[in-house]
Amino acid sequence: MTQKKSSTLAALGEFGLISRITARVTPHESVITGIGDDAAVTALTPGMRLLTSTDMLLEDVHFRRAWHDPFTLGRKSLAVSISDIAAMGGIPHWALLSLAIPPDLPLDFIDDLMRGFQEVATEYNVTLIGGDTCSSRNGLTISVTIMGEQYPDLIVRRSGAQPDDDIWVTGTLGDAAFALSQLENGTAVSESLLSRLLNPAPRVSVALAFAEAGLATAMIDVSDGIRADFGHIADMSGVGGTLRVDDLPLSGMFRSVTADLGAIPFEYALTGGEDYELCFTARNSNREKIVACAKKCGVAATRVGIVTSFSGVTVITRDGTPCTAPFNGFNHFT
Numbered sequence: 001m002t003q004k005k006s007s008t009l010a011a012l013g014e015f016g017l018i019s020r021i022t023a024r025v026t027p028h029e030s031v032i033t034g035i036g037d038d039a040a041v042t043a044l045t046p047g048m049r050l051l052t053s054t055d056m057l058l059e060d061v062h063f064r065r066a067w068h069d070p071f072t073l074g075r076k077s078l079a080v081s082i083s084d085i086a087a088m089g090g091i092p093h094w095a096l097l098s099l100a101i102p103p104d105l106p107l108d109f110i111d112d113l114m115r116g117f118q119e120v121a122t123e124y125n126v127t128l129i130g131g132d133t134c135s136s137r138n139g140l141t142i143s144v145t146i147m148g149e150q151y152p153d154l155i156v157r158r159s160g161a162q163p164d165d166d167i168w169v170t171g172t173l174g175d176a177a178f179a180l181s182q183l184e185n186g187t188a189v190s191e192s193l194l195s196r197l198l199n200p201a202p203r204v205s206v207a208l209a210f211a212e213a214g215l216a217t218a219m220i221d222v223s224d225g226i227r228a229d230f231g232h233i234a235d236m237s238g239v240g241g242t243l244r245v246d247d248l249p250l251s252g253m254f255r256s257v258t259a260d261l262g263a264i265p266f267e268y269a270l271t272g273g274e275d276y277e278l279c280f281t282a283r284n285s286n287r288e289k290i291v292a293c294a295k296k297c298g299v300a301a302t303r304v305g306i307v308t309s310f311s312g313v314t315v316i317t318r319d320g321t322p323c324t325a326p327f328n329g330f331n332h333f334t
């Protein structure tokens with residue numbers, strides 16, 4: 001197969017690649033100077049604080065090229081960053097993207113990756129304002145820095161949970177982790193579960209609605225499993241909690257594909273990563289408001305536990321018996 005010279009990364013060069021990426025960026029009024037100068041200049045909304053978060057996706061650690069097509073990988077790389085701004089009750093605005101690219105990566109791959117990235121940017125009103133590209137000797141690395149804003153009083157931290165608050169979660173848990181386990185086993189995976197893994201949707205509007213209504217006392221996005229992620233809220237708030245395993249919300253597809261396993265495999269919902277739902281705590285007097293607020297945003301919210309004054313996270317069954325299974329979240333260093 002012959003390729004036109006301009007269709008390879010090597011022929012295009014770093015600056016060629018940057019102009020190719022820049023050509024796809026839709027200008028936004030908040031961006032005074034975007035890609036192309038030494039630094040971007042953005043206009044902040046008076047009275048708001050800047051929220052910043054960064055995430056790295058490494059080939060064969062966070063994704064595999066065999067499973068992720070470049071378009072959905074581009075979508076996911078921005079979506080998971082946006083999820084961190086959502087988890088603060090923030091409004092996502094600006095992104096920086098850095099790519100370390102293996103020299104043999106086809107230019108089409110980068111084009112598709114950027115189409116996916118740009119599609120999510122448009123969906124969530126985020127503008128790419130800069131980044132970096134370099135050559136990688138060992139796989140593709142995608143690093144996204146996301147910036148957003150919020151008024152100081154509306155920012156929701158991990159540290160605000162109080163004893164007797166309810167523990168809530170949006171949507172359903174376990175779909176992404178179950179899809180990953182099926183991919184790893186080489187089993188056929190249902191499309192809807194696979195899309196939860198490969199193409200997650202950050203819960204921006206419902207998070208913002210909770211923040212604006214002052215309903216969430218603490219919040220986090222579920223990236224490493226609710227057991228571990230609620231654990232972060234508990235640690236930062238100086239509290240503990242009890243999670244009711246039978247109340248964890250599972251999708252219809254999850255229930256149907258796991259129906260013949262004997263027992264419901266709750267471990268995927270408890271400890272499986274990458275759901276990108278929101279786990280939050282709230283006063284128990286706000287239950288109805290929370291359900292109504294979530295419903296307005298087209299998302300389910302489910303109460304799954306209670307914050308305790310003593311530390312430690314306990315998982316219990318319906319009759320109150322503690323679960324003894326070793327429920328741990330995804331640990332990047334094991």
Ligand SMILES: [Mg+2]
Nearest residue numbers: 084087221223
């Ligand atoms: Mg997070």
